Amino acid sequence: MALTVWVVEDEWLIAPSYDEASDGPAVDPSELSWTRFVTVKNDDVLTQPTLPDRPVVIRPQSPIVVLPGRRGRFFFSVPLWVRFVSPAGGRAVTMVEIPTRNLSSTWFGDMETGELCYSVDSRLLRTMPETDVDEAYARCEVEIRNGSRERLQFERICVHVQHVHLYEADGKFWSNQVHVVFKGSEEVSQLSYVPGPPKTWSVAKVVCEPREVLDRSIFKRSFNLIREITGI
């Protein structure tokens, strides 16, 4: 992806270009849809990596079954977004957020109460490879524990990335670990976000706070979320 940015005096002109074949300004600028941002003169604009603004849905290549009493850790990667921030006057203001990949939309849940998500073209792995992950992706880890007496089978996972922190170390990005305890299709399930970066990346620093802070009604929300996560 080539993200082209033009600066004109006290205005910033920003236009994304998703032509994979092109490398930078080879794209004809007149064909792009530009947005003009009025800032103060000679203002520095900061860029910040961030996670998508909607939940992401990952579809494993084949259905996954977590047997009763077992737990499994899964890894996947999510395309990052770039946030343009104007820090003028001591008050940082977000100008625009642009995905680094053109993400397609998908629906998760039933027709009435489901939610709009992004479909992420990522494999669901049992181990995260050190290489083979694009720099513009964040690595995420989900641990699913089946605390019920029934099989947990799912074909899609929906992860609410709006609730997680984004960490960075050595140019690699990680999110919080997400824990899900499945207690049965008819029971309230528990969902939690482990604070801090993954253990193997303890030196990582926070580069982006969560978009939404999870409220106190964790059990009520997790009941909804587990239905969305498991798709059952």
Next chain:
Amino acid sequence: MTFLQEIDWQNLLTPDTIWSLAKVLLYAVVGMILLRMTVVIIRRILKRRTTAQVAMLVTKGINYVGIGLIVMLVLVELGVNLAPILGAAGIVGLAVGIASQASLSNIISGLFLVSEKPFEIGDVIKTADTVGVVDSIDLLSVKLRTFDNLFIRVPNEQLANTQLTNITRYPIRRLDFSVAVPYSEDLQRVQSVLRELAEAEPLCLNEPAPIVLFSDFRDAGATVVLGVWFQKSDFIVVKNRIFTAIVARFQAENIDIPVGYRSLQTDKNADPFPIRIVNPIPNNDDAMNSE
């Protein structure tokens, strides 16, 4: 002598009268201010806790009752005996009620509409031949604004008794595109081309997946339906993009869209169509010679 000169101002403008008038003014002004504040506070509370139409009905009801109370307070202060007025109001109310059965029916239908909630303010609904955005739900009628910016008033009773479609009730919806393809085309290829163009459109949802359905045998060819799911707010963009994508992709793939075509074929075992020329068309030389 004019009318104003006939008035005995000295006896009329006594301190008691002036005080009474001041109290009337005070009741009216303070009453209206308090009523206005109450309505604003209740509207804010209801806005968070209930739907827009319930909030509107409740605040309107409070407004009407409040104005009635203020008027009665002012009349009492002016020394008007309310008993005959209220008695007369009862009789008048009965007479008006009998005379306005249609209005009462609309009010009751409106209450049913509010309790059943088939639509809310801001929804796009279709009733009879009218499609529009719900602007307000009032005691007697529902006000719609059509997409060509016309104002339409639909009586509540009519809405309660007829079929109504709420187009924007659910967050996502499906749009079907019907297109005919000649029987000579490879239908499997048509199916995969349609599926590919739907998957390439970012506004179309991956899940629920686009559907491709061969629906009918027509004179012009086989009818194939492409159904794509999208967010309700993207209706116009998706409709235009998919329509143009179908035409462009079919042209690129050399797939005909047989509009106005009619293919005539004989049975495999039948003889060819017998053709007999009844009136031969004269060529140019014959036409010249005849002149």
